[in-house]
Amino acid sequence: xxxxxxxxxxxxxxxxxxxxxxKACFIYVGxxxxxxxxxxxxxxxxxxxxxxxWLETRYVESVPEAQALPVMDRFVKEGCQVIFATSFGYMEAxxxxxxxxxxxxxxxxxxIKRAPNVATYMADxxxxxxxxxxxxxxxxxxxxxxxxxxxxxxxxxxxxxxxALGVRAVNxxxxxxxxxxxxxxxxxxxxxxxxxxxxxxxxVFAFTEDTPTVIQTxxxxxxYSFGHYTPMLKFAPGHVVSGQIVxxxxxxxDFLKKVKEGVYTAKNxxxxxxxxxxxxxxxxxGADYGVPINPKHVPLLQKASLTVGGKKxxxxxxxxxxxxxxxxxxxxxxxxxxxxQDRKGVVRIPAGRKASLEELLTMEWAAPGVVGDWPGEPx
Amino acid sequence: MExxxxxxxxxxxxxxxxxxxxxxSERGGxxxxxxxxxxxxxxxAAFAVGLEAHPVLGVLAGVGVGSLLGLFxxxxxxxxxxxxxxxxxxxxxxxLGASGLLGKRYEGVPLPNPLxxxxxxxxxxxxxxxxxxxFFRTRFGLYLRSVGENPKAADLFGVSVDGVRxxxxxxxxxxxxxxxxxxxxxxxxxxxxxxxxGLGWVAIALVILAAWQPLRAVFGAYLFGLLFFLQFRLxxxxxxxxxxxxxxxxxxxxxxLALSGRARAPKALGQPFDRGR
Numbered sequence: 001x002x003x004x005x006x007x008x009x010x011x012x013x014x015x016x017x018x019x020x021x022x023k024a025c026f027i028y029v030g031x032x033x034x035x036x037x038x039x040x041x042x043x044x045x046x047x048x049x050x051x052x053x054w055l056e057t058r059y060v061e062s063v064p065e066a067q068a069l070p071v072m073d074r075f076v077k078e079g080c081q082v083i084f085a086t087s088f089g090y091m092e093a094x095x096x097x098x099x100x101x102x103x104x105x106x107x108x109x110x111x112i113k114r115a116p117n118v119a120t121y122m123a124d125x126x127x128x129x130x131x132x133x134x135x136x137x138x139x140x141x142x143x144x145x146x147x148x149x150x151x152x153x154x155x156x157x158x159x160x161x162x163x164a165l166g167v168r169a170v171n172x173x174x175x176x177x178x179x180x181x182x183x184x185x186x187x188x189x190x191x192x193x194x195x196x197x198x199x200x201x202x203x204v205f206a207f208t209e210d211t212p213t214v215i216q217t218x219x220x221x222x223x224y225s226f227g228h229y230t231p232m233l234k235f236a237p238g239h240v241v242s243g244q245i246v247x248x249x250x251x252x253x254d255f256l257k258k259v260k261e262g263v264y265t266a267k268n269x270x271x272x273x274x275x276x277x278x279x280x281x282x283x284x285x286g287a288d289y290g291v292p293i294n295p296k297h298v299p300l301l302q303k304a305s306l307t308v309g310g311k312k313x314x315x316x317x318x319x320x321x322x323x324x325x326x327x328x329x330x331x332x333x334x335x336x337x338x339x340x341q342d343r344k345g346v347v348r349i350p351a352g353r354k355a356s357l358e359e360l361l362t363m364e365w366a367a368p369g370v371v372g373d374w375p376g377e378p379x
Numbered sequence: 380m381e382x383x384x385x386x387x388x389x390x391x392x393x394x395x396x397x398x399x400x401x402x403x404s405e406r407g408g409x410x411x412x413x414x415x416x417x418x419x420x421x422x423x424a425a426f427a428v429g430l431e432a433h434p435v436l437g438v439l440a441g442v443g444v445g446s447l448l449g450l451f452x453x454x455x456x457x458x459x460x461x462x463x464x465x466x467x468x469x470x471x472x473x474x475l476g477a478s479g480l481l482g483k484r485y486e487g488v489p490l491p492n493p494l495x496x497x498x499x500x501x502x503x504x505x506x507x508x509x510x511x512x513x514f515f516r517t518r519f520g521l522y523l524r525s526v527g528e529n530p531k532a533a534d535l536f537g538v539s540v541d542g543v544r545x546x547x548x549x550x551x552x553x554x555x556x557x558x559x560x561x562x563x564x565x566x567x568x569x570x571x572x573x574x575x576x577g578l579g580w581v582a583i584a585l586v587i588l589a590a591w592q593p594l595r596a597v598f599g600a601y602l603f604g605l606l607f608f609l610q611f612r613l614x615x616x617x618x619x620x621x622x623x624x625x626x627x628x629x630x631x632x633x634x635x636l637a638l639s640g641r642a643r644a645p646k647a648l649g650q651p652f653d654r655g656r
Contacts, residue, residue, distance in 0.1 A: 033486030196611035372615035
């Protein structure tokens, strides 16, 4: 009897201690300090916690994909009501965990499979890549723009294509030289791939890798570059023109608020998929927060021009106009608006319409101007 | 072409330094599998001191930390006569983990005044020649080799086997530490968790490929550096998938390893020395 009373008191105590707090827990695939993917998610977590007084968070970093389920077990035991899994590779573990704990809410970053208690979310950069491509096309003197790429998957291909479309919009003869390093994090490979591209004449760089290595290497040879994932201006203040910056907190805050308000429950997430872009403020164009284009490079971009609808406009104005448009609640412009052919001449997006979400998420083709190996290229 | 040769040297340098470090202790009979972890900790120490004080002092810090870790390995591998392979693997894991833990505040911090790679590359090459002379032209070299070949005999002649092995681990650790310093102060120049990305293991493999000869290690390290660069230089211009290219440096190292089958390891390599037995 006394024991039962003790358990009851303990349970009450726990319930009281939790009070009105919502406990959200995060599973990270890499170390927080990687200045890339995981770092950005952790910034999002911290900012969400600062913005939502009723929110309590926990996280575990560097969780290998096979270890995700045990971490979820632990989280649930500790009273986590919402679990964010921040890597594509956690997909099976998330689905299994969701079946095991039907009352816990799961959200899977970059995921493609949902369930009543599993939502998916993504903050995508393709619009920002297009804008950076415009700047790259204007800044390249050799007409060769380098791209150091992680893995040949649709997400990375979509970004390279958007970037190449931007480059070509300014300089129709320019090439985007792509080198795959087959790693999300490998500074040595990023360094040597950049060196290889420099040796081939590339003088402007964009990349997908979790360190500022490409920027540091390019700057040594005086080449321009665009940061990726986090603000990278400080690594080469004279050479980082702009970049892609993510703001995961925008998604985290929206999602958690809706959980708190009871809009999202463990039963109605089947169709909850965030694919958030510039208009949702989940991503930002910039060399640093609030610095869309490095002031040092603005004059160069103002001098360069391109023709839009028969009228000559400066590249700088074009970027700013499109950025404003795509940040507005109802954007009229989209980089993947037809007609768009791939580099082999096959029409991929017919005239008069934008690429569908499905087409964006499964993109395998290569845009015109992309030069280099392209695994999985459709015939 | 010149570009490729330059990359061969500049990317080969950290591998060469680490390889020389491992080679030095193996000549004395001690296998050092801790290279990766030693490099990681030395890279962090070098970056921290390089950032707070001066990059040249950073190199010294990297060398110092490498030496200390070499001596630390010696406590287990020499004095306590533990299994050298296990002790080395433990050091590799410990070094990687500890550097990740201790280095959090240095992550994502740019180094304002990096060191020129060329100077350190030239130093590494000079050190390779220096080691060659040390092995074959000095008394310490003779002691070292005899301790690695036949520690019992060396002991009979009054050579302190443990002393020589500690010395080799400290010197070798210093070289490994310099490799780490090169990565964080010159090659990157930044520090991130796991930035050694397996180069330590390449260096260990290279010791065998180089048949325990410092000058052959120069060749091997530069060859690896060249192939590593070429995988990106040639990607897309020849119809070979990028994944196959990525495996090329490793495959070729293994191939050369197989072809240099005649290489003979120091006889007492991996065996703890115990006078009583």
